[in-house]
Amino acid sequence: MSEELSELARRRGFFFQANEAYGGVAGFYTYGPEGAALKRNVEETWRDRFVTREGNMEIDSPTVTPEPVFRASGHLDDFDDMLVECPECGESHRADHVVEDNTDVEDAESVPTGEVEDLIAEHDLVCPDCGASLVGQPVEGFNLMFETTIGPGSGQAGFLRPETAQGMFTEFPRLKEYARNQLPFGVAQVGTGYRNEISPRNALLRTREFTMAELEHFVDPESEGPDLDRVADVELPLYPVEAQQADGEEYVHLTPHEALDEGVVAGEWVAYFLARSKQWFERVGVDMDRFRFRQHLPGELAHYASDCWDAEGEVGGDWVELEGVASRTDYDLSKHEKHADDNFTVFQAYDEPKTVERATVDPEMSYLGPEFGGDAADVADALADLAARDRSAFDDDTVTVEVDGEEYMIPAEKTGFEVAEETESGRHIVPHVVEPAFGVGRAVYTVLAHRYDTDEVDGETRDVLRLPAEVAPTTVGVFPLMDKDGMGETARDLAADLREAGLAVTYDDSGNIGRRYRRQDEVGTPYCVTVDYEGLEDGTVTLRDRDTTDQTRVELDGLAELLGSLRDGEVSFEEL
Known part of the structure; x- marks a missing residue:
């Protein structure tokens, strides 16, 4: 952040480090009177665009979430950043940031940890604080979630949410009823998230407490997509994987229709929300000459995403992530369907009833019980899954299933396998999710940087913040x-x-x-x-x-x- 803008932010009350009277803690900021008003106005324009105008619903879920939610979602295992610790001063650093700040490597976050260790050794990188060598120090995953305890004593394990999304996924069984079980529908939330960043930096760009504005849009992947004619004239500045891997800065400027026809963007809903996002960023004051959508590299994708495009704004020579538009497929709802005690599917009725063949099993438990003991019920469930997935597996005299890595062989005659015709009026599906997720603080920071200007009036130098009137404090x-x-x-x-x-x-x-x-x-x-x-x-x-x-x-x-x-x-x- 420029010194001029940093000084303005403090002096005029846009934002400043929190708890400075007690020395402050890195990664926490207070929005002053001007900043709080600007932030609130930015949030309201987001609601106007992504809730009101899209006909979506908004909720407000708790920021403290019990551990089983994040065990099901995969955050306990996969929500990590790369940490390297200095052997001399003991300070911890984002290993990928150390590499990016001191080499020509731009996307070290997408590089495996072993290769990051090699890059540290190859370039003889040192601790940013004390200058001690980091060569030979292990690069390890560090989970970013803040852990807490719910209730007195040992209580129940919980975490401060790192995103608002899980609050919308866990409440899906009730929210689908509010939507009358009609897909597509969207659920939005604006709220606080927490990530225990290894090395917070750059003011509002990388903090430990921040505001997110997220939309979870639930769709039937086999149904019609959005009306792209509503955004037909929006030109998207796209930076796809192929261009990045070619080490070029060549963007392709395409409309949503063109991006889909040329295979640059894979999904209609993703293309639609890229267009709506660009319109919103321009509305709140982001400079479109310093704006792009960058596609995630394969090694950069989150554990839940099949594809993702980041809206990025250029600030001070660096590209800042402002939003991610991710195709989360059915990952989240399928995980909660498996782990939670509720139904995360939606019944989609057919226009006309259909007659279908369905493979079922009715295993003889009098055989499975004595033969497999306590594993008998799991073997029966595995047989049912196999019948639905691959009925040819029952053509031989024996059927083999796997439970917890161990194979079990069952005589076909004991499985009760049969294929029968059934009439169906519809089907139960686990919806897919397309998610535009915005960092509100990052948007505020970028708007300030892009709109801060100096000119001359009546022979005097004037500092002016050319904010759109709609978001001005x-x-x-x-x-x-x-x-x-x-x-x-x-x-x-x-x-x-x-x-x-x-x-x-x-x-x-x-x-x-x-x-x-x-x-x-x-x-x-x-x-x-x-x-x-x-x-x-x-x-x-x-x-x-x-x-x-x-x-x-x-x-x-x-x-x-x-x-x-x-x-x-x-x-x-x-x-x-």
């Missing part, structure tokens, strides 16, 4: 030209009336009018209103535009409605 600053002759009283009454109308307003009568304008320019306030002598006589005020510094006189009557229209993009300042 304050919509309008209200000033009296001077706090005398009734101008101050009129301006204060006006500020109160505008607040009552639902606008974010700041009142300022300190210093000369030029300085007051500069203060509002620096925090991104798009409009300023000044009450002067002329306005006291004719009921008008001066309305000033932040970006151009142009001014015009407008009537006090209807000012709240006018400012609301300007904020919402229904009218432009030039039209006035």
Whole structure:
């Protein structure tokens, strides 16, 4: 982060390290008054786009989650980062970051740990803190979840959630009822996540506590996809795997239809949400000349994803991940279907009943019991799974199944195998999931970096934050030209009336009018209103535009409605 923007963030109250009075702890930040308002507005535009306009539902699930949920989801085994510890000072570091910061390797996160150890040795890399050699030090997986205990004493093991997604997956049996068992449907959540980062850095970009905005979109993979005509004109800047492996920076600029036709993007829902995401990032102020979608490399994919594209913004010469659009297939719901005591399928009715052949087994437990003892029930279940999967396995005199790595042989005549015709009115399916998952803090950080500018006004250098009016912390600053002759009283009454109308307003009568304008320019306030002598006589005020510094006189009557229209993009300042 540039020194200028870092200083602005602290001085003007966008964000700063938390608990500084006690020395602070890396990876935790407090949003100040300006930052909290900006963050809230960014979240509201996300809700508008991905909840309201898409017709989705929103929930708010707990941040503390019992251990069995993460055992089922795979997070206990696979939610790791690479850790290397300095033998001298004892500090722990992200091994892939040490490699990326000191070599030409750009995606060390996707490289196996053994190869990362080799890269450390090949480049003779050292501890970033004390300079001691890291050569020969083991690179190990470190689980990022914060562990806690639920209840007194030893209690029940739990974790602070590293993502909001599992709250939506575990509640799926109830949520599908709210959706009337009709696919597709989406469930959204905006909330806090926690990851015990090895080496948090770059302000809001890598923290230990953060806000995520996630949408889990449940679909039938065999049904029709989205209406791509709604996003037909959106051009996607795509950086696919092939281009990355060729060590090039060649992006392909394709519409969703073109990306699907050319096989660059595999799924219609993924293409649709890439387009909606680009529209949203542009809406909140991300510079589209410094924006791309990068496809995950094979070794980089999360354990639950079959494909994923990251929305990235360029900040300070580095590409920052802002969002992941992942195809999670049926991984999550299938895992919970297996481990939980509930039904994670959806019944999809056929247009007309169908007659199908179904293979079933009715094993003779009087044989399996004495023969296999305590494993008899598991053998029977394995036979049923095999019949559904491969009925030809029952053609021979004996049938072989595997339970916990051990093979069991059963005479075919003892399995009760048969194929019968049945009439079905529908089928139970485990829905697939497409997930757009956004880092809210990263979006806020990138918008600040992309919208921070310096220009010259009246011969003076001006720092200006060119935030879209919709997300700016304050919509309008209200000033009296001077706090005398009734101008101050009129301006204060006006500020109160505008607040009552639902606008974010700041009142300022300190210093000369030029300085007051500069203060509002620096925090991104798009409009300023000044009450002067002329306005006291004719009921008008001066309305000033932040970006151009142009001014015009407008009537006090209807000012709240006018400012609301300007904020919402229904009218432009030039039209006035």
